Amino acid sequence: MTDFVHIGKPCGKIDGISLATGREKFTNDFYIENPLYGAFLYSPVPHGEITGIELKEAMAVEGVVKIYHYENTPDRLFTTAGQGFPEPSPYDTRLFDSRVRFAGDRVAMVAAETEDAAQEAVKKIKVEYKELRALFDPEKAADPESPKIHAGNEYAKIPVPYLPEKNIAAIIEIGFGDTEKGFKEADFIEENTYKVHYASHAATEPHAVSVYFDERGRLVIITTTQVPFHVRRIISSVLDIPLRMIRVIKPRIGGGFGGKQEIILEPYGALIAWDTGRNVKIVLSREEVFQSTRTRHPMRIKLKTGFKKDGRITALSMDALMNNGAYGSHSLTVLSNTGSKVLPLFNKIENLSFAGKTVYTNLPVGGAYRGYGATQGYFALNQQIDIIARKTGQDILEYCKKWHIKEGETSAVFEALGEGKEGVSQTVKSCKLDSCIDMGAAEIEWYKKRGKRIKTEDGWITGVGLSIGMQGSGIPLIDMGSASMKMNEDGSFNLFAGATDIGTGSDTVLGQIVSEVLKIPLEKVLVLSSDTDLTPFDVGAYASSTTYVSGTAVKKCAEKVLSQILDVASEMLETDKDDLKTEPEKIVSAKNGKNVSYSEISIYSLYQANQFQIQASASSVLPESPPPFIAQFAEVAVDIETGRIKPLKFVSAVDCGQPINTVLAEGQVEGAVVNGISYALTEEYIFNKRGKMVNPNFGNYKVYTAADIPEIKTIIAESYEPTGPFGAKSVGEIAINGPAPAIANAVFDAAGIRLYETPFTPEKVWRELIKQGIV
Amino acid sequence: MKGAFIINGTAETYTFGPADTMLSVLRKNGHAEVKSGCGKGECGICIVLLDGKPVNSCQVLAASVIGREITTVMGIGNFRNLNPIQEAFVEAGGVQCGYCTPAKVVVTYSLLRENPDPSDADVRNALDGNICRCTGYVKILDSVKLAAKKLSGGTDD
Numbered sequence: 001m002t003d004f005v006h007i008g009k010p011c012g013k014i015d016g017i018s019l020a021t022g023r024e025k026f027t028n029d030f031y032i033e034n035p036l037y038g039a040f041l042y043s044p045v046p047h048g049e050i051t052g053i054e055l056k057e058a059m060a061v062e063g064v065v066k067i068y069h070y071e072n073t074p075d076r077l078f079t080t081a082g083q084g085f086p087e088p089s090p091y092d093t094r095l096f097d098s099r100v101r102f103a104g105d106r107v108a109m110v111a112a113e114t115e116d117a118a119q120e121a122v123k124k125i126k127v128e129y130k131e132l133r134a135l136f137d138p139e140k141a142a143d144p145e146s147p148k149i150h151a152g153n154e155y156a157k158i159p160v161p162y163l164p165e166k167n168i169a170a171i172i173e174i175g176f177g178d179t180e181k182g183f184k185e186a187d188f189i190e191e192n193t194y195k196v197h198y199a200s201h202a203a204t205e206p207h208a209v210s211v212y213f214d215e216r217g218r219l220v221i222i223t224t225t226q227v228p229f230h231v232r233r234i235i236s237s238v239l240d241i242p243l244r245m246i247r248v249i250k251p252r253i254g255g256g257f258g259g260k261q262e263i264i265l266e267p268y269g270a271l272i273a274w275d276t277g278r279n280v281k282i283v284l285s286r287e288e289v290f291q292s293t294r295t296r297h298p299m300r301i302k303l304k305t306g307f308k309k310d311g312r313i314t315a316l317s318m319d320a321l322m323n324n325g326a327y328g329s330h331s332l333t334v335l336s337n338t339g340s341k342v343l344p345l346f347n348k349i350e351n352l353s354f355a356g357k358t359v360y361t362n363l364p365v366g367g368a369y370r371g372y373g374a375t376q377g378y379f380a381l382n383q384q385i386d387i388i389a390r391k392t393g394q395d396i397l398e399y400c401k402k403w404h405i406k407e408g409e410t411s412a413v414f415e416a417l418g419e420g421k422e423g424v425s426q427t428v429k430s431c432k433l434d435s436c437i438d439m440g441a442a443e444i445e446w447y448k449k450r451g452k453r454i455k456t457e458d459g460w461i462t463g464v465g466l467s468i469g470m471q472g473s474g475i476p477l478i479d480m481g482s483a484s485m486k487m488n489e490d491g492s493f494n495l496f497a498g499a500t501d502i503g504t505g506s507d508t509v510l511g512q513i514v515s516e517v518l519k520i521p522l523e524k525v526l527v528l529s530s531d532t533d534l535t536p537f538d539v540g541a542y543a544s545s546t547t548y549v550s551g552t553a554v555k556k557c558a559e560k561v562l563s564q565i566l567d568v569a570s571e572m573l574e575t576d577k578d579d580l581k582t583e584p585e586k587i588v589s590a591k592n593g594k595n596v597s598y599s600e601i602s603i604y605s606l607y608q609a610n611q612f613q614i615q616a617s618a619s620s621v622l623p624e625s626p627p628p629f630i631a632q633f634a635e636v637a638v639d640i641e642t643g644r645i646k647p648l649k650f651v652s653a654v655d656c657g658q659p660i661n662t663v664l665a666e667g668q669v670e671g672a673v674v675n676g677i678s679y680a681l682t683e684e685y686i687f688n689k690r691g692k693m694v695n696p697n698f699g700n701y702k703v704y705t706a707a708d709i710p711e712i713k714t715i716i717a718e719s720y721e722p723t724g725p726f727g728a729k730s731v732g733e734i735a736i737n738g739p740a741p742a743i744a745n746a747v748f749d750a751a752g753i754r755l756y757e758t759p760f761t762p763e764k765v766w767r768e769l770i771k772q773g774i775v
Numbered sequence: 776m777k778g779a780f781i782i783n784g785t786a787e788t789y790t791f792g793p794a795d796t797m798l799s800v801l802r803k804n805g806h807a808e809v810k811s812g813c814g815k816g817e818c819g820i821c822i823v824l825l826d827g828k829p830v831n832s833c834q835v836l837a838a839s840v841i842g843r844e845i846t847t848v849m850g851i852g853n854f855r856n857l858n859p860i861q862e863a864f865v866e867a868g869g870v871q872c873g874y875c876t877p878a879k880v881v882v883t884y885s886l887l888r889e890n891p892d893p894s895d896a897d898v899r900n901a902l903d904g905n906i907c908r909c910t911g912y913v914k915i916l917d918s919v920k921l922a923a924k925k926l927s928g929g930t931d932d
Contacts, residue, residue: 016865017857019873020880022808022848029807202908204812204820205874254810254874255908286813503872503909663868663914670911671871698817698906706912707903714913 005584006515007726010663011522013508015252015501024252027208027224028283035210036065038272038282039118041108041125042292043100046136046362046691047147048129050098050107058110058124063117065276067125069108070096073271077154078238080294081329081367082227082261084478084539086157088419090169090328092150095238095267100129101149101326102362103692104292111272111280134362136691138300138323141167141359149326149360158421160332167360169324169331174339174416175317175353182315182351186306190387194303194380195757196740198685198693199296201369202703205254206289209269211280214247219273222249226261226502227540228530234263235270246270250530256502257675258368261542262294262329290696294367295685297334297358298323299376303384311392311399315351318343318380322358322373325365331358333419334366337373340423342381344411344627345470346403354417363691368542370672371736374471379758382467382741386748397437397446400468400631407431419543424476426624430729432717433468436631436653439715440466443651444633453750460637462648465745467634467738470627473721473730474545477623481550482536483557484617485514489606491585491598492524493561498538499550500530504732505664506546510554512660513725517558518565519584520598536617544628544730547660551725553620560616565598568605568614572596626721628729629655632673632738635710636746640775643766645747647677647710652735655717658727666714669735673712676739678704684759778841782806783850791837797823798832801847808849808877812906819905822878823847829882831904848877851884859925860884860918869918871909878905883919891927893919 018024055067073095081089096106108125112118133147140146149167156162161171183189210222219241225231228248236243253260265282272280284293302319320338324331339354369375389396405411405428415425441447449464456462483497495514501507511525529535538550562582569587570577579591588595596604605614635649652669659665682702686695695701720727744755753768769775779788782801791800798821801809809832812820816834823832824846852858860883863869870876879902886893886901893901898919907915 010868012865012868013870015873016870017854017861019870019876020848020861020864021853021857022877023854024873025807026810026874028811202906203872203874204818204906204908205810205872206812252874253872255872257908286815286818503874505871664871667868667871667910667914670913671909672911674911675908697815698813699815703906703908704912705903705906706916707899709899709912712911712913 004516004726005519006512006522007660008658008662011512011661013505014511014522014527015507026205026252026254027210027222030210030222032210032212032279032281035279035281036111036113036272036276037115037118038268038280039110039122040106040288041122043105043107044103045100045129045131046103046134047132048100049132050100050127051130052128053108054126058121061117061121061124063113064121065111065113067108067110068096068271070098074239076238078234079329080263080327082230082263082540085233088158088160088332089330090154090156090162092154093327095271102364103690104364105326106292109268111276134691135167136361136363138321138359138361141361149362168357169328169360170335170358172336172339172354172356176412176416177351179315179317179351179353183306185314187309188391189304189306190384191302191304192384192756194301194383196299196376196379197758198298198364199369199679199683200290200701201257201259203255203257203259206284206286207260207265207293208283209265211269211273213279218245218247219270220247220249221266221270222251223266224253224260225250226256226500226542228500228532229498229537230540231263231266232532235267238267239270239274241270241274248532250500253502256541257370258372258542259294260502261368261540264293287696290701291364291693294329295364296369297366299338301376301380303380305384305388307388307392309392311388311394313346313349316349317353320356322356323361323363323366324358325361325363327365328360329365329367334373336417336419338377340413340417341374341471342377344405344413345468347405347409347411348403364693370733372733374469375737378467378469378737379740383744383754386465386745396466397441401434401437404433404468405431419475419478424624429626429723430655430657430719430721431629432655432719433629433631436629436655436717437468439717440631440633440651440653443713443715444635444649446633449635450749456637460639460646461750462635462637463746463750464633464635465742465749467632467742467745468630469734469737470629471544471730471734472625472627473548474622474625475543476625477621479539479543479545479549480619480621481538481553482617482619483554484536485557485561485615487561487602487614489599489602491520491602492526493518494526494528495554496535497527497529497550497554498535499546500538500541502541504668505661509547509660509664510551513551513554514558516726517555518562519582544733547728548724548730549620549622551728552622553618555725556618556620557616560618561614564614564616565601568601569596571610572601572604622723624723626723626729628657628731628734630734630738632742634739634742634746636743636750638747638750640751640769643762643769645681645743645760645765647743649711650677650739651713652738653715653717654731654735655719656731657719657721657724657729659716660726660728662716665716665731668731669714670712672733672735673739674704674709676736680740680743680758681760776838778837780841781844783846793838795837796833797835797837797840800837801832806847808847810874810877820875820878822882822905824881824885827885829885846881848880851880860922863922863925864918867918867921868914869910875905875907879915883922887923887926892923
């Protein structure tokens with residue numbers, strides 16, 4: 001099972017050298033001949049009707065070609081969520097609308113000959129608004145007296161509860177057993193309210209789009225996307241451009257994290273181009289990315305657990321209220337993930353209910369964000385488990401090991417809760433969470449530190465905390481990936497994969513899968529991915545799907561190619577196919593030891609006899625979504641005087657099945673961990689009274705840098721997922737879920753205060769210390 | 776206005792406006808290897824070396840540095856003549872999306888030239904002004920240490 005040649009190795013990324021020498025092109029690096037530049041005007045008001053737009057002065061700016069707004073653009077509802085079709089997000093967004101719904105909503109777009117002219121003209125557009133009462137408090141969204149943000153003709157494409165007349169963008173209610181009975185049986189009831197906050201993906205590359213016409217008048221759209229095929233489909237439908245006239249190319253991408261799973265810029269670039277017949281460039285500023293693109297959905301979770309003296313949970317009810325801001329991107333699916341990726345973890349709970357509601361407010365818009373609802377849910381669950389273990393006097397490590405889902409087990413939640421429809425029942429086939437807990441505990445020296453409140457040299461008090469979790473590997477029976485391959489004369493192979501490498505290294509991982517199947521060095525796999533003209537379809541990079549779903553398609557494809565290679569070799573060696581074996585870059589007859597190299601096979605097949613191109617294609621859609629598992633440990637120091645928290649060490653032990661590339665798998669974990677720590681401690685959207693985010697820059701929205709990080713350790717457990725390609729599961733998202741709850745639990749261990757609300761700013765911590773009489 | 780710069784060792788003359796930044800002048804003249812992340816000098820994505828010292832090129836007016844030496848990642852090494860720093864970043868996993876890599880390579884180059892055997896704290900401080908959202912910095916710190924080893928003639932492990 002583990003005698004792999006290319007799998008599980010720390011090989012460098014296939015685009016590593018070209019990136020490190022600056023040769024790779026990102027969206028805004030392409031030369032576009034004589035483009036028009038697009039620039040946006042945003043609403044300064046949180047909620048209002050546009051009563052007049054005066055363009056005269058703006059149009060007079062030299063170089064301005066056209067200004068787009070609600071009166072001269074298609075009045076068509078769509079969702080910016082880059083999901084499969086039909087999207088499980090409400091159709092509630094127009095390119096431009098007469099109504100603005102948050103400070104940062106798009107009012108107009110200037111197309112001009114230069115960037116400066118476009119920006120200058122934006123400042124000269126005069127807009128009159130009739131301001132409407134704004135709704136900022138998600139708790140009040142459904143109140144009858146609250147202003148209605150979407151009460152027109154918006155609709156959900158799929159039959160899910162969607163009630164815009166009550167500002168409700170999704171409702172989910174599932175359950176099993178009898179929670180009332182379960183709570184009655186309990187010796188203790190623990191009920192807490194947890195809140196997680198807004199965040200920016202903060203990918204270093206801001207959103208951009210470059211559009212040009214090819215020789216035959218087709219639109220070529222180079223864009224910062226995680227979902228090139230969804231981009232093509234959505235542009236076609238929003239702008240009524242035949243799909244065949246659009247080609248979407250994903251170049252190198254400077255990080256996505258969900259923020260580029262949104263059709264945020266492409267239809268606007270396409271609009272200018274299609275309308276004017278000119279090439280187009282649009283690049284967002286950092287400020288625009290913060291204020292007007294997408295964010296992590298804030299959530300309030302009420303979590304109630306009833307449990308016996310031995311810690312057995314007799315009932316659990318989770319009530320989640322998700323704030324989607326002004327538009328309903330991912331309103332249903334992020335919410336459902338808060339249940340479906342979180343609640344199966346403790347699968348012995350017999351009485352369970354999950355009630356979730358997503359609401360509209362006049363605040364920035366939520367969207368896909370690494371973790372995708374699980375981050376929100378685990379913040380609540382992991383603190384609750386810490387509380388239960390403490391209350392029942394148990395070692396939390398042993399508690400988790402006793403109650404978490406095991407190999408061969410299932411959870412009723414899998415079947416009850418899917419993405420926009422019922423879920424898919426599945427049995428866990430690989431789970432090494434116990435060993436993750438043990439290895440992580442050893443690395444952090446858990447028993448030497450837990451409950452010891454050791455003082456640091458400068459008098460801060462230390463504590464350690466645990467968080468465990470699971471995620472999925474793609475969306476079962478929905479996510480589809482595909483690939484095709486062909487063989488060349490030198491025994492190299494082209495791999496055309498729909499899968500979308502957004503910086504994760506998936507091109508490399510998919511190449512390694514081909515290497516392993518065909519027993520060839522990685523440099524003999526030429527990977528081209530994500531071009532709607534050249535590669536087959538793939539849903540794109542989201543839901544932790546690429547290695548598992550697209551990787552399975554690539555493996556199947558390579559196996560088909562290998563079968564054709566064996567056919568030709570059998571003809572060449574005049575040996576039965578069954579007597580052949582694959583060796584590095586050649587096929588050998590087991591009978592007589594004769595062999596032919598891949599190069600000879602390819603030349604034979606192309607030029608010599610019974611000629612044909614050795615080539616194949618394959619698709620993959622999988623009936624399950626095997627969860628990776630993780631145990632994460634934080635060691636922190638708390639300054640009781642000031643409320644400052646300093647993370648000292650962070651350990652993640654992860655079961656991602658068999659990692660295809662160890663260094664890239666660790667990189668996924670470490671990147672997610674630091675994003676998670678930064679989110680827990682320093683990143684924060686600060687709003688003014690008008691709902692405008694007032695810190696849209698890295699100076700005031702603090703993202704961790706190299707100088708800030710604690711000691712970070714990543715351990716990859718030995719594991720093998722039988723349904724995955726070479727035993728692999730996902731690893732992209734899971735590690736972002738643990739830092740906030742692990743740190744919160746460590747702070748309790750250090751200082752005895754519970755932090756129910758992120759981020760844990762010194763002020764918040766200090767106030768809590770005062771409240772508890774600790775300072 | 777017009778001005779000549781020594782870019783990666785070659786004198787180049789560009790036309791630009793008085794308010795144009797080094798970043799925009801470089802990018803407009805084919806130096807797309809210099810990336811842009813925030814335009815405010817807060818993320819370090821656009822760092823180049825100015826007379827050997829790292830600067831945020833979005834914060835430097837082109838007119839103020841006429842005649843001076845500018846080094847981008849392409850001046851550090853290329854496909855046919857890789858700098859060990861670039862190899863180290865690839866080998867140690869310091870490159871994920873690669874958008875911040877050109878800046879990190881030039882910062883590392885500048886650091887190791889002045890301080891061939893930097894401590895962990897030295898490396899962290901040198902990279903402090905340089906955001907990466909993908910790697911969590913662990914493998915970037917490893918990359919710099921590996922680069923130091925390679926440059927001092929040590930073995931990879």
